[in-house]
Amino acid sequence: MDFNLSEDIQFLQEIVRKFVKEEVEAVAMEIEENDHIPERIVEMSKEMGLFGLSIPEEYGGLGLSMVDKCAIYEELGKTHNGYTTLIGAHTGIGSVGIVELGNEQQKKKYLPKMATGEWIGAFALTEPSAGSNAANLKTTAVKKGDKYIINGSKHYITNAVDAHVFTVMAVTDSSKGAKGITSFIVEKDMPGFSLGSIEKKMGLKGSHSAELFFENMEVPEENVLGEEGQGYINALKILANGRAGLAARNLGSCVKLLEHCMDYTHEREQFGKPIIEVQVIQHMLADISMQIEVLRSMTYRAAWMTDQKMRVVREAAIAKLFGSEVYNRIADAAVQIHGGVGYVAEYPIERYFRDARITKIYEGTSEIQRNIIASELIREYAKGR
Secondary structure, three states: OOOOOOHHHHHHHHHHHHHHHHHHHHHHHHHHHHOOOOHHHHHHHHHOOHHHOOOOHHHOOOOOOHHHHHHHHHHHOOOOHHHHHHHHHHHOOOOHHHHHHOOHHHHHHHHHHHHHOOOOEEEEOOEOOEOOOOOOOOOEEEEEOOEEEEEEEEEEEEOOOOOOEEEEEEEOOHHHHHHHEEEEEEEOOOOOEEEEEEOOOOOOOOOOEEEEEEEEEEEEHHHEEOOOOOHHHHHHHHHHHHHHHHHHHHHHHHHHHHHHHHHHHHHOEEOOEEHHHOHHHHHHHHHHHHHHHHHHHHHHHHHHHHHOOOOOHHHHHHHHHHHHHHHHHHHHHHHHHHOHHHHOOOOOHHHHHHHHHHHHOOOOOHHHHHHHHHHHHHHHHHHHO
16 A cells, blocks of 8 residues: 655645645634635635545546545645535535546536536435435435426535535435435526525534425436436445545544644643643543544555545445544543633634534444444455355
8 A cells, every 4th residue: 555645746735734724724713703614715725726626637626536635635624624524525425426427418517617616516315314324215306208306305415505516316216215216416506496494503613504405396317417226326435435535634633633732731831840741641642643643544545445446335434433433532632631721612622522523423423334344344254154
């Protein structure tokens, strides 16, 4: 395995690192207070090509490998998670489906505008009755002539407020269960599409999740993504593809938390000396560092395997699960190390603590990741007997 980055990616990585530190961090509290990412930051992100990380160069994107993309995600993870989620959801589950499963006509229509950030992407699978049980969809798509008529709803859809293009899963044949689900490319201005209430969340300020409603929405048959009846499999592929990227974003947040902890423990004095000299604090920092390095290895291994077109179901689930668990543990430890300061909204630590919690839920809960890992173990055991 080779995780070395090319000079071009190292150069981009340094640009993103500087942008995050000097521009995004400067408005992090503003994002938190206003629940809005300043347009200036979004426009600068577009100019840097950040919305095109996953999109091939022939369609105007950067066409990065998964390893290269994780290197950029790690830098993005070091700042406000709401901003990071806007970019990550678009370049991950919001656009990967069209990149990997779309036909040439679909790619030419959607990817150039998604690469520039003119059109933001979102992934619409979750419904009130279909969260972890993704096969239990109620949204239907009925073929009529050269169109599909879609009725139903989705909720907790990340980027819903800002998105123009949605990858939507709907039931086309209820008699076939999971094999009767089809994926569609849906545009927000299609007749019958409407946006519901915007969720008020614990964290991820600036990243907006909302309900979607489809009322006799007409979608042309050329907007079927992949083959009819392959929507459930498509959804699993899209989610699996994004797990290394989410782990990399969590990794970046963990690295930033360690930086905050190192700064604070050198500055804060108790009993006449900096608390960095207290052994229990040193042990907490050592544990944080150890977990970060293990997560880094897991993340980039899963990314490398993805680039090699290897089966990565278990490894991607492990990276996502471990990344979420580690981020939450490190955020908790950071609050403890900072004491009262870590609990006050004036400082960034409590923000990371709140933002970390969703990583154990979205894009596949920790429990679902354990199910996937166990299923892969059982499959490999049966294969080897």
